[in-house]
Amino acid sequence: MVFYSKMPNLNFEIIFNSMANKKPGITTEKECNGINESRRDFLKQSSLLTGLAITPAAVLKAAEEKWDEEFASSLEKMPLKLEINGVNHDLSVEPRTTLLDLLREQLALTGTKKGCDYGQCGACTVHVNGKRVLSCLSLAVMQQGKKITTIEGLADGEKLHPMQQAFIKHDGFQCGYCTPGQIMSAVACIREGHANSEAEIREFMSGNICRCGAYPNIVDAIMEVKEGGQQV
Amino acid sequence: MKQFQYVRAANQKAAISALTKNASAQFIAGGTNLIDLMKRGITSPDTIIDINNLPIKAIEAYAGGIRIGALALNSEVSENKLVIQKHPLLAQALNAGASAQLRNMATVGGNMMQRTRCPYFYDTALPCNKRQPGTGCSALEGFNRMHAIFGHSDTCIAVHPSDMCVALVALDATALVTGHKGNRRIAFADFHRLPGDTPQKDNNIERGELITGVEIPDNSFTKNVHYLKIRDRASYAFALVSVAAALNQEGNTIKDARLAMGGVAHKPWRLHEAEKALIGKKVSEESFRNAAEIAMKGAKGFKYNSFKLKMAPNAIVEALKTAAGMA
Ligand SMILES: Cc1cc2nc3c(=O)[nH]c(=O)nc-3n(C[C@H](O)[C@H](O)[C@H](O)COP(=O)(O)OP(=O)(O)OC[C@H]3O[C@@H](n4cnc5c(N)ncnc54)[C@H](O)[C@@H]3O)c2cc1C
Ligand code: FES
Ligand code: FES
Numbered sequence: 001m002v003f004y005s006k007m008p009n010l011n012f013e014i015i016f017n018s019m020a021n022k023k024p025g026i027t028t029e030k031e032c033n034g035i036n037e038s039r040r041d042f043l044k045q046s047s048l049l050t051g052l053a054i055t056p057a058a059v060l061k062a063a064e065e066k067w068d069e070e071f072a073s074s075l076e077k078m079p080l081k082l083e084i085n086g087v088n089h090d091l092s093v094e095p096r097t098t099l100l101d102l103l104r105e106q107l108a109l110t111g112t113k114k115g116c117d118y119g120q121c122g123a124c125t126v127h128v129n130g131k132r133v134l135s136c137l138s139l140a141v142m143q144q145g146k147k148i149t150t151i152e153g154l155a156d157g158e159k160l161h162p163m164q165q166a167f168i169k170h171d172g173f174q175c176g177y178c179t180p181g182q183i184m185s186a187v188a189c190i191r192e193g194h195a196n197s198e199a200e201i202r203e204f205m206s207g208n209i210c211r212c213g214a215y216p217n218i219v220d221a222i223m224e225v226k227e228g229g230q231q232v
Numbered sequence: 233m234k235q236f237q238y239v240r241a242a243n244q245k246a247a248i249s250a251l252t253k254n255a256s257a258q259f260i261a262g263g264t265n266l267i268d269l270m271k272r273g274i275t276s277p278d279t280i281i282d283i284n285n286l287p288i289k290a291i292e293a294y295a296g297g298i299r300i301g302a303l304a305l306n307s308e309v310s311e312n313k314l315v316i317q318k319h320p321l322l323a324q325a326l327n328a329g330a331s332a333q334l335r336n337m338a339t340v341g342g343n344m345m346q347r348t349r350c351p352y353f354y355d356t357a358l359p360c361n362k363r364q365p366g367t368g369c370s371a372l373e374g375f376n377r378m379h380a381i382f383g384h385s386d387t388c389i390a391v392h393p394s395d396m397c398v399a400l401v402a403l404d405a406t407a408l409v410t411g412h413k414g415n416r417r418i419a420f421a422d423f424h425r426l427p428g429d430t431p432q433k434d435n436n437i438e439r440g441e442l443i444t445g446v447e448i449p450d451n452s453f454t455k456n457v458h459y460l461k462i463r464d465r466a467s468y469a470f471a472l473v474s475v476a477a478a479l480n481q482e483g484n485t486i487k488d489a490r491l492a493m494g495g496v497a498h499k500p501w502r503l504h505e506a507e508k509a510l511i512g513k514k515v516s517e518e519s520f521r522n523a524a525e526i527a528m529k530g531a532k533g534f535k536y537n538s539f540k541l542k543m544a545p546n547a548i549v550e551a552l553k554t555a556a557g558m559a
Contacts, residue, residue, distance in 0.1 A: 078238070095238040095280075098267070118268050122333060131307075131336045137267045138337070141238050142260070142282060185333065194332070206467035207331020 082143055084109070085153025093140045100124045100135035103150060111151035111180045115209070122208035125181040125188075126150050132188035134207075151180035154187070162230045163187050166221035174212035182208045186222045187232050195226040233267075234276040241281050244288075244442060248412055250281050252440035259283050259442065261303060262337040264330075265346040273356055274347075274363060288341075288444045291315065297449040299408075302341030302442075306396065307332070309340060319448055321478050321490075324459035325399035331468050341443040343396045344407065344423065347434065348498075349470050350390040351375065361387045362431045369431075377536040378472065381544065382497040388431030389534065391495055392424055393470050398494035399459060401502050402476040405448045411441035420446070424499030431498070453478035453490060460551035461494075462543060471495035473544045475551035479515070486510045486519065491527065491552075496544060503527045506548070515556050517549065524548035 077092040084107065093102055100117075103109040103126070115123030117136045124136040127149040154161040163183050166172070173179040185208045189195050194204035201222050202215070210218065225232060241247035251257050257279040260266050269275045288301040291312045298314050309315055310326035330338060347353065352360045352370035359367035371379055371389050379389040397420070405420040424435045437443070456479040463469040474494035480487045489510040491503040506527035513519035524545035533541045553559040 095236060096233045118271065119264055119334060122331065125333055132333050133337050134264075134333045137264050137334075139238070139260075139263060139267065142263065142284065189332070192332070203327075203467055204332050207333045209468075 078141060080141060080143070081145055082140075083147045085149060091140075095139065095141050097140045098136055099126070099128075099138040099140045099143055099148070102140040103135065103148075109150050109152055113177055113180055115178065115181070120209070121178070121181075122185060123178050123181040125184040125208065127184060127188060130191075132185050149184075151184060154183065161187070162225050162228065162232060163190075163221070166225045167218070170217045170221040170224065171214070172218045172221040173210075173214050178208060178210045178212075178214075182210065182218055186218070186225075189222065190226050190232050195222055198223065233270045234273070234278075236270075236277055237279040239279060239281050240285060241283050242285060244286055244410060244444070247281055247283050247286060248410065248440055248442055250279070251442075252412055254279055255439075257281055261339040261342040262305070263342075264334050264338050265342060269347065272354065274354065283442070286442075294447075297447050299445055299447050300340055301445045302408075303339050304445075306330070306335040306338040306340070306343060309396075310335065318450060318454060319399070319403055320455075321453060321457040321459055321476055322396070322399040322403060322448070324457070325395045325474075325476060328459055328461040328471075328474070329395035340396070340446060343394055344443060344446075345435070345437075346392075346394060348390040349393045350379065353390060362390060362427075362434075365430075365432045372534070375536055376534040378470070378495070379534060379537050380497050381531045381533050381537060381540050382493075382501055383426040384498065384532070385427045385429065385431070387429050388427035388498065390427070390431070391497060392434070392499050393495075394500065395459070395461065395471065395474060395494055397424070397500040398474055398476045398492050400446060400448070401500040402478060402490040402492035403448050403451065403453070404490075405446045407443060408445045408447060409437060409441050410444050411438060415444075416441070417447075420500075421502055427498045434498075451478075451490075452480040452488060456481055456555045456557065458551045458555040460547055460554065462547055473540055473547045475544075475547045477548070477551035477555040479510075479552065479555050481515055481556065484515050486513050486515055489523075491523070491548065493527075493544060493548070496531075496540065503548075505529070510552075515558070517553065517558070520549045520552040520556075521545075523552070 076094045080091045080093050082089050100112060100114055103112050112126055112135060113123040115121035119134050119137045124134055125132050126135045128143060129146050163186050167183060185205060189204050195201050198219055201219050239250060256277050258277040260280045260282050289303040290301045291304050291314060292299055293314055298318060300309055306326050310323045316323050350371055352358050352374060353362050358370045361367060361369050369388050376389060380391050401420045407418040407420055407423045409416045409418055418436060422436060425433055458477050461471050461474040463471055471494045473496060476492045478490040489507045491506050493501040506523040509523045509526050510519060527548055528545050531541055
């Protein structure tokens with residue numbers, strides 16, 4: 001039932017068939033109250049709570065036949081190779097998993113934040129093949145073979161990246177929730193050549209919302225790094 | 233998000249046949265609109281067909297114009313030398329859309345196909361003829377501040393949210409489409425539709441068709457252009473009203489003009505009559521004001537968006553003044 005095969009007479013690969021409704025390990029914060037809930041608990045709950053009509057057949061089947069966690073979850077996943085912060089990963093993910101949930105829930109790289117989960121705040125900004133993107137609107141399976149950099153991959157060992165240093169110096173945050181996204185975006189903003197004036201920085205950083213309103217200090221931090229001419 | 237099967241199309245034929253065979257399948261390009269809609273349960277394809285491996289990404293010149301592949305990223309187009317040199321209006325419109333991160337993901341084809349941002353389309357608990365034909369339009373009597381003032385019908389008053397498409401319709405672009413019946417060219421002005429009594433159809437693309445790119449013919453609008461976008465905050469918000477303005481000036485006389493608006497209709501709204509009224513006129517605020525008045529003929533607002541009846545003509549004048557170097 002797990003298939004990852006070239007279909008000879010079709011010109012596309014059926015990469016994966018997602019069968020079940022829910023999986024352990026990759027629970028999203030919004031969907032699940034207890035991250036350590038076991039699959040069987042969930043199955044029990046979901047058939048009680050949601051009723052049979054909207055519970056996918058495969059989940060019921062797994063429940064009825066009492067497949068163990070391992071087996072049931074292996075049905076839902078597809079292989080994925082990624083390089084994250086310079087380290088190669090051989091992973092197995094469900095197609096619905098966003099890059100954000102993969103990083104946070106499966107790889108415990110919780111530096112990347114989930115603000116809105118709908119592309120509206122920038123908290124989840126990471127670099128994919130050098131470009132800043134929103135990991136909440138990226139499916140993990142679509143990143144096959146790509147290089148991901150998250151906030152955890154920015155520092156050089158114990159030495160902070162100049163942008164991290166500048167955010168500290170200029171007080172570029174208050175609560176800090178938006179900060180990893182701001183810093184990833186700020187580094188890209190300079191690399192793209194869009195940090196030539198305050199106005200340009202504000203425009204090209206507009207995809208990162210800060211509800212604490214640290215904007216003036218963030219702009220100062222970026223200006224300093226840009227004017228310092230350091231390699232970012 | 234409901235479960236789905238993920239497939240990667242190796243070539244155009246495979247992509248088209250996969251879509252034609254399965255009424256519930258959808259293409260995915262950048263995913264910035266589709267994944268949002270899937271997370272919210274507004275659309276739930278059982279199969280998504282990843283088209284990112286198709287060779288339709290290039291931006292190139294041909295004799296008489298430039299061709300932009302459907303998979304070219306919005307940021308690649310706005311930063312492209314050919315585009316900046318030949319069609320700065322398009323680059324400006326793209327940069328006014330979404331955010332730097334989203335423009336690094338969003339593709340030209342996906343931008344054309346993006347769905348409306350009407351809050352009732354997004355709220356699955358409320359009626360919406362576009363989402364669920366026949367249930368009614370909640371916006372007609374609802375909170376319709378963002379909605380259309382042109383071309384709306386009793387069944388739908390939503391607007392098309394794209395900025396890029398406003399520039400493309402002004403620049404006389406052509407959409408390139410391919411399907412199992414072969415290739416088609418669709419004038420950009422005919423690509424998107426008015427709601428009429430089938431608001432569920434945003435555009436004239438047929439089931440199973442793939443956008444491969446757009447062509448923009450060379451023109452004389454390389455200097456005096458401006459894309460003005462008015463929104464609730466300075467950046468990273470959808471347009472209340474936007475204007476794409478392009479002038480070809482000879483001395484103090486307007487030789488040719490292009491005008492289109494966004495945020496005002498179910499499709500990017502080209503203003504042919506206003507353009508005609510500009511040709512041969514002096515470059516002056518008076519000519520622009522006159523064109524703006526003509527542009528507004530037939531406009532009709534609703535309870536919360538009547539401000540657009542005043543904002544839109546002012547925006548046209550402002551955009552033309554900036555394009556002409558007067559502002
Ligand atoms: C927070 C936010 C703010 C935004 N602000 C703006 C804004 O200010 N202005 C603006 O213009 N846009 C804005 N957008 C919308 C954004 O521009 C679109 O989401 C984007 O252009 C869609 O492109 P995509 O490649 O990601 O499409 P996808 O999400 O991959 O696809 C969208 C649709 O297009 C179809 N499709 C994709 N490619 C093709 C093709 N080649 N042929 C046929 N069908 C195809 C898909 O099947 C799908 O139905 C915003 C989006 C977000 C999330
Ligand atoms: S979490 Fe991705 S943009 Fe808000
Ligand atoms: S520092 Fe609190 S959201 Fe930006």
